[in-house]
Amino acid sequence: MSSHFRVTYAVSAPDEPGARVIVDALCLEQTVELPLALVPPGTWIHDHVVAKCESLRPYPASHEPSDAPVDLDDLRDPGGGGVGARWEAVVRYSDDTAGGELPQLLNVIFGNTSIKEHVMVMDLVLSPALLGKFLGPRFGTRGLRQVCGVPVGPMLMTALKPMGTGVAQLAEMAYAFAKGGIDVIKDDHGLANQRYAPFEERVRACAAAVRRANAETGRRCVYAPCLNAPAHLVVQRAKFAKAAGAGAVLMIPGITGLDTMRHLAEDPDFNLPVISHPAILGAMLGGGSQHAVRGFSHKVLLGILPRLAGADATIFPNFGGRFGFSEVECRGIVEGCTGAMGSMPAIMPSPGGGMTMEKVRAMGDVYGDDVLLLIGGSLIGHTPDLVTNARFFLDVAGRRDLYGPLEVTHQPVLSPALTPASSSSAEARELVTLRRQYAAMETKLEQLTAMVMSNSGGSQSSVAAEAGSGAGTTLPPGAHAPLTPVDGNYSKVFHRAPDATDGGWAWARIPQEMYKQDGGSFKGCSRYELLGKRGESTVFQVRYFEVAPGGWTTLEHHRHEHAVVGVRGTGEIQLGPHVYPLAPGDVAYTAPGDTHQLRHAGGGDGAGEPFGFICVVATDRDRPVEVDPKEFVDQCGAQHALQYNMRAALEGQAAHRAAHVAAGAGAEAAVEQGSACEWKPKSKR
Numbered sequence: 001m002s003s004h005f006r007v008t009y010a011v012s013a014p015d016e017p018g019a020r021v022i023v024d025a026l027c028l029e030q031t032v033e034l035p036l037a038l039v040p041p042g043t044w045i046h047d048h049v050v051a052k053c054e055s056l057r058p059y060p061a062s063h064e065p066s067d068a069p070v071d072l073d074d075l076r077d078p079g080g081g082g083v084g085a086r087w088e089a090v091v092r093y094s095d096d097t098a099g100g101e102l103p104q105l106l107n108v109i110f111g112n113t114s115i116k117e118h119v120m121v122m123d124l125v126l127s128p129a130l131l132g133k134f135l136g137p138r139f140g141t142r143g144l145r146q147v148c149g150v151p152v153g154p155m156l157m158t159a160l161k162p163m164g165t166g167v168a169q170l171a172e173m174a175y176a177f178a179k180g181g182i183d184v185i186k187d188d189h190g191l192a193n194q195r196y197a198p199f200e201e202r203v204r205a206c207a208a209a210v211r212r213a214n215a216e217t218g219r220r221c222v223y224a225p226c227l228n229a230p231a232h233l234v235v236q237r238a239k240f241a242k243a244a245g246a247g248a249v250l251m252i253p254g255i256t257g258l259d260t261m262r263h264l265a266e267d268p269d270f271n272l273p274v275i276s277h278p279a280i281l282g283a284m285l286g287g288g289s290q291h292a293v294r295g296f297s298h299k300v301l302l303g304i305l306p307r308l309a310g311a312d313a314t315i316f317p318n319f320g321g322r323f324g325f326s327e328v329e330c331r332g333i334v335e336g337c338t339g340a341m342g343s344m345p346a347i348m349p350s351p352g353g354g355m356t357m358e359k360v361r362a363m364g365d366v367y368g369d370d371v372l373l374l375i376g377g378s379l380i381g382h383t384p385d386l387v388t389n390a391r392f393f394l395d396v397a398g399r400r401d402l403y404g405p406l407e408v409t410h411q412p413v414l415s416p417a418l419t420p421a422s423s424s425s426a427e428a429r430e431l432v433t434l435r436r437q438y439a440a441m442e443t444k445l446e447q448l449t450a451m452v453m454s455n456s457g458g459s460q461s462s463v464a465a466e467a468g469s470g471a472g473t474t475l476p477p478g479a480h481a482p483l484t485p486v487d488g489n490y491s492k493v494f495h496r497a498p499d500a501t502d503g504g505w506a507w508a509r510i511p512q513e514m515y516k517q518d519g520g521s522f523k524g525c526s527r528y529e530l531l532g533k534r535g536e537s538t539v540f541q542v543r544y545f546e547v548a549p550g551g552w553t554t555l556e557h558h559r560h561e562h563a564v565v566g567v568r569g570t571g572e573i574q575l576g577p578h579v580y581p582l583a584p585g586d587v588a589y590t591a592p593g594d595t596h597q598l599r600h601a602g603g604g605d606g607a608g609e610p611f612g613f614i615c616v617v618a619t620d621r622d623r624p625v626e627v628d629p630k631e632f633v634d635q636c637g638a639q640h641a642l643q644y645n646m647r648a649a650l651e652g653q654a655a656h657r658a659a660h661v662a663a664g665a666g667a668e669a670a671v672e673q674g675s676a677c678e679w680k681p682k683s684k685r
Contacts (some may be wrong), residue, residue: 002048002094005130007109008123010059010286011087012293019056019087026089026119027051029112031097051093059086086293088122100133102259102309114295120286121296124304131342135266139273139312140345141338141370147247147273148183149220153399154369156181157275157350158390159376160206161188167197171205173386177379178213178221180390181402184372185210186250187226189277199225199237200244200489200537207245217404222247224275227264228255236537238264238272240489243535248273251311254280258309265310275350276311278302287329298329303336307347313372317353318363325353327366334367348372357382360396373397486510488535505544505568505612520660521626523653524551524600532619539619545598546610547571552599552653555629560621564588568612570601577636579643582613595627599649630654 009026013019024036031050032039039046098105110121137143145151158177160170170191177185185206193199203225210223225241227234227249234256238249251261253276265274281302286295295301298316306314314337317323319330330351338346351363352374363373375393382389391402484492486509497506506512506528513527525547532541546568547553555574564573566582573580573588574597581601582588590596602608629650636642 002096003127003129004092004094005098005124005126006054007091007093007121009089009091010120010122010293011089012118013085013087016056016087019089020053022118023053023056023089023091026113027053027091030108030110031093033112048094049097051091051097053089054092055088055090057088059088095127095130098130100130102134102262105130106258106305110296114284118293120293121300123297124300126308126341128342131344134262134308134344135310136341136344137274137307137310137312137347138265138271141312141348142345144273144312144348144372147220148222150183150401152369154364154367154397155183155348155372156393156397156399157184157186157352157372157374158182158379158393159186159188159374160191161376161380163188163190163194164196167202167205170197170202171209173380174206174223175209175213176386177390178210178219178223179217180387181217181219181394181399181404182221182390184222184224184248184275186224186248186275188376189226189228189250189252189279191226192228199229200240203241203244203246207241207247210247211245216406218406219404220247222273224248224250224273226250226252226277228252231256231260234260235264235267236539238270240537242270242272243487243489243537246272248275248312250275250277252277252279253306253309253311254278254284258305261306261311262309273312274310276306276309276314278314278316282323289324297332298325299332299336303333303349304341307337307341307344311347313348313350315350315352315374318351318355318359319366320359320362321353321355323353330366338370346370350374352376357393357396360393361398364398483509486534489537494530505546507544520657521554522552523656524548525553540616541619543615543617544612545615546612547598547600548610549600549602549608552649553597554624555595555597555627555632555650555653556624557593557595557627558622558624559592560618561592562590562615562617564590564598565614566612567614569609571611571613572599572601573597574599574646577640577642579646582611595632628654629657
């Protein structure tokens with residue numbers, strides 16, 4: 001029997017029969033979109049697909065979205081149309097109608113009915129089976145505290161603004177806020193990829209600034225860039241941000257989509273906290289000062305749905321600010337963030353929106369300690385000293401960690417004009433100096449590492465050129481440019497290693513990755529990961545494989561495609577029932593679903609040059625499925641004339657695989673290790 005989820009709606013109607021008409025129409029509209037006469041009671045679709053109203057009653061006064069009880073007579077249509085009082089309807093839907101996917105779940109909850117008047121989504125309760133389809137928040141309140149190193153007390157967040165500020169100034173602000181102890185320094189939601197602060201340049205600079213502050217204070221503050229991007233760039237920018245050192249991301253699900261946020265939050269390779277911003281979602285809210293019966297309740301739209309979609313914190317306007325939310329509506333959001341939702345962790349409510357320092361303590365009385373307080377303009381404008389402002393924010397919020405563990409001064413903030421007292425101890429001053437030098441060295445680690453690493457015999461000349469030549473000069477012949485970084489989303493060049501000039505293929509600063517040389521599904525394979533796995537924002541990966549004489553890769557198929565370019569020796573590629581030779585310069589393409597394999601073209605005596613090829617494959621791809629070589633060759637032989645040596649090659653592989661299994665090693669593990677596609681799990685749970 002199918003399980004069910006339930007949606008509570010508010011309905012505005014003059015009386016109960018009128019409300020019943022609206023709800024009955026909703027049950028049909030949200031499922032089959034047909035008149036009842038076409039799906040009458042007793043038919044399978046009516047009994048198993050059409051939604052059912054479980055209860056209908058006058059709306060409880062305790063649920064009204066205002067700070068004081070409201071008479072039903074006051075809840076009339078503001079336009080004077082005599083629509084009537086508010087009613088509460090609980091409607092039951094079969095889980096099957098949602099298909100286990102978030103977009104369809106939203107469609108069933110409110111789809112076409114959202115276009116109609118006098119109906120509002122008030123609450124949502126999913127069945128355990130349907131909740132199990134979604135990973136939900138990866139971190140939640142507890143995980144976000146662990147990331148930032150704040151085990152108790154309210155957490156604090158601010159925004160880098162305004163739009164139009166250059167990268168250098170934004171980075172200075174990020175450093176100051178982190179130095180002062182703000183836990184999360186996010187982009188303002190208006191920062192995207194504008195020319196005055198391009199996304200990649202801004203993210204690199206701000207992430208580095210927060211790292212520098214953390215090295216000086218010993219804190220774990222994080223920078224969260226805004227991922228307000230075209231659909232095809234959201235995940236790409238998220239992965240760039242992680243590679244650049246961001247500690248979280250800000251998403252705007254009202255613009256880029258709730259399911260886009262879910263997709264990123266569930267990606268095991270991304271694994272950073274996600275903060276949800278409410279921009280645009282206000283158009284979907286009901287309630288408010290006019291008690292409008294439309295859209296979603298604050299609890300559902302800004303609490304339950306972001307949590308279901310994987311947000312670890314949800315930003316919303318605080319009561320008393322410039323956006324007009326009531327305290328009851330804000331408490332509803334907190335309920336959506338923290339109420340029971342199966343095994344999903346609670347998430348951080350993050351009230352903000354025109355807040356001031358003076359209101360922080362009152363906010364604490366309402367939200368308690370499990371809250372991510374957001375203050376932007378008030379924090380920036382408090383005094384010219386942003387570090388001082390940040391520490392004052394910590395103080396008024398009731399935090400006791402006004403200084404980081406590496407900071408010598410531990411004096412409480414007594415006023416907005418706080419200035420940390422300097423130590424009179426010579427030893428303490430010397431310790432501060434040493435820590436600052438250490439922090440500066442940490443921030444230059446990547447550059448120093450690159451400068452001393454070997455690179456095709458040219459590293460000494462490149463270092464000498466850097467040390468002895470200045471702007472406006474011309475470098476002497478043979479002087480090389482500085483080495484490019486290995487890791488991170490930076491432009492880079494990798495040269496073949498000095499010992500590769502004899503015809504071998506190897507790259508300086510990139511290690512050779514060896515597979516088991518006698519695996520069950522492959523033999524004699526090695527690999528270099530060139531581009532795409534060291535922080536680059538590419539959607540593809542470039543690898544170099546070598547197959548030793550007598551060796552082969554796994555015989556397999558998968559749903560993704562890849563391209564192969566021969567660069568060394570001679571080999572052959574199995575594409576379905578056919579075999580094609582591959583020499584240096586030859587190119588092959590494997591289409592989705594085609595069984596394929598790459599083999600050395602020589603004998604199995606171990607003599608001769610290896611077969612080397614470049615393979616380009618999508619970063620996000622499915623698991624290859626191993627194909628039994630004996631069954632494959634027999635099937636091909638029954639339908640095609642086999643090319644010379646194809647049967648001998650595949651039957652030899654089958655014998656090798658059988659011997660591997662008989663030896664107790666097992667062939668299954670070799671599939672994942674030996675695949676030329678080198679399976680990487682897709683962004684799923």
